[in-house]
Amino acid sequence: MTSDENMAADEVAPEPVQPEAPRLELRDPLPPVVDTEAALEDTCARIMAGTGPIALDAERASGYRYSQRAYLIQVRREGSGTHLIDPIAFDSLVPLDTAFDGNEWILHAATQDLMCLAEVGLYPEKLFDTELAGRLLNLPRVGLAALVEHYLGLSLAKEFSAADWSTRPLPEPWLVYAALDVEVLIELRDLIDADLIAAGKREWAAEEFESLLLFQGPPERKEPWRRTSGLHKARGRRALGIVREIWQARDRIAADRDTTPGRILPDASILELATTPPQDLNALKGMRIMRNRGPRRFMSEWFDAIERGLTLDEHELPTTNQRIDGPPPPRAWADKNPEAAERLARGREIVTELAETHDLPTENLISPQLVRNLAWEPPAEVSVDTVADALRDQGAREWQIGLVAGPLADAFSS
Incomplete structure (x- = not known):
């Protein structure tokens, strides 16, 4: 074999480049945001005039707000088009629930949205969860973008999924993104449903969807403060007690201000305060973690929480083992x-x-x-x-x- 042949044999054929799927685009002009009673009444009438199941989605501001409330609700129905509804503008959306009139809802990952929809008066009587259906079909990826590409050969951008949807007014690119989330949900539902039937899993899916109608959210944790990241660094019951007191103080502040707790005081700062508690308020003020404006605004609350943790009676201190329901690990x-x-x-x-x-x-x-x-x-x-x-x-x-x-x-x- 010649040297040229040796070189050719050693060369690895490059992987073929997969052509990028065409982007999903809106078929209709972007609708205006529904934020008045008159606009809501018109939206309800148009939805009632439509046919077939109703595609829904909701956008929250989980990384920015304490609450899990919906800050935008997207609705689409055949013959009705897409509607973008601002739930913050209304006391409730019961008129919209009435307009749905018991028709099937199509949601993707329903457990993420059912609670915030119920908060504004929207309750499904029948539903189809495209993510859960994808799991029952054992598809390798069941995110909405993955399902859209798998079934429709289209790419769906998700660049604004972690945006602060409590922003007002909402930027137009965000609204386009939100509208696209329901643009093909009806077609997707029908294709997935056909696969469920072919796989003999449609009755299984029906039972799963029926159970979702009773979903009341994840079970409440008895000791939610134990989810503090890096908790293992808090050695001993006293340090755990200080973590608990600071965590609970932070949670009260975050709930009052409707701000995600990590923006008030990061978990790492809670651990630092618990493992090296300052002796007085001046020492707390001098700590590096108090240089930022966010934590510094609540200096007295942190110091009071540390004081409570340091003075707890022995029987009031948390155990070093997390209390769990059911069997041990x-x-x-x-x-x-x-x-x-x-x-x-x-x-x-x-x-x-x-x-x-x-x-x-x-x-x-x-x-x-x-x-x-x-x-x-x-x-x-x-x-x-x-x-x-x-x-x-x-x-x-x-x-x-x-x-x-x-x-x-x-x-x-x-």
Whole structure:
């Protein structure tokens, strides 16, 4: 082989460049923002005159505001067009809920929007969640942009997803972005629905969507302050007590000002104050973390919180172990309850096999927490019926119970 041939053999053929999908564009002119009673009345009339399901989306300001309220609601329906509604301009949007008249809602990642929509008087009677449907189809990516590209061959920009939607007036590029989020949601729903039917999963999806109608938000944490980033740096109960007092003070301030807590005082600053508490107010003022205007505005609140943490009685201090509901972390099972550890290992193996058989993500086949709960404390008499009842009591859907109850009962009783 010649040197030229050797060089050619060593060369790696470049990866073919995939052509970029064309961008999704608005088919109609950008509608004006609905922010008056007259405009809302006209919007309701147009929606009622439309046909078919109703595509909805909501924009929040999670990284900027304490509340999870909606700052823009997008609605689209065939024969009605797209509507951009400013919920801040109205006491409630019950007239809009009436205009929906029990028709199916189409949402993407419904659990993110249902609570803020309910806050303004919007409650679904039927819904279709495109993200959840994508999970049931075991698609590799289920974000809205990924689904739009997969099914429609179009790219959907998401550059304003983390914008401060409480801004007024909202910039036009943001409004275009928001309108595009519902532009093809109806077409997307129909294509995904056809795949669900072809995969024999439509009834499963119907049960999942039905359960979303009862969604009341994530369960409230008993000790939310323990989510402080870097909490492991707080050594001992006294330091944890100071973290808790500062966290709670910050949370009250953030709620009063409707500002995300991290903008009031970062978690890292809470940890620094708790691990090296200043001896007096002057020492607090001299700390590097108090140089910024945000934390400095609430100097007395931080010092009072530190004082409370330093003077708590021993019985008032938090434990060094996080209080949790249900069984302990699985890593501790082998020592604390070896039989439960064996049941969990068998249960996980069964769930993995079933998920592969039915082409599902394991977490959508059955919640991992339910498997842990059942493995830790199985029914006194393990059978298909008792396992099914235990899963049902914890919120499993009937289609899930039908697939996993028997195999789990066999695994746990062996």
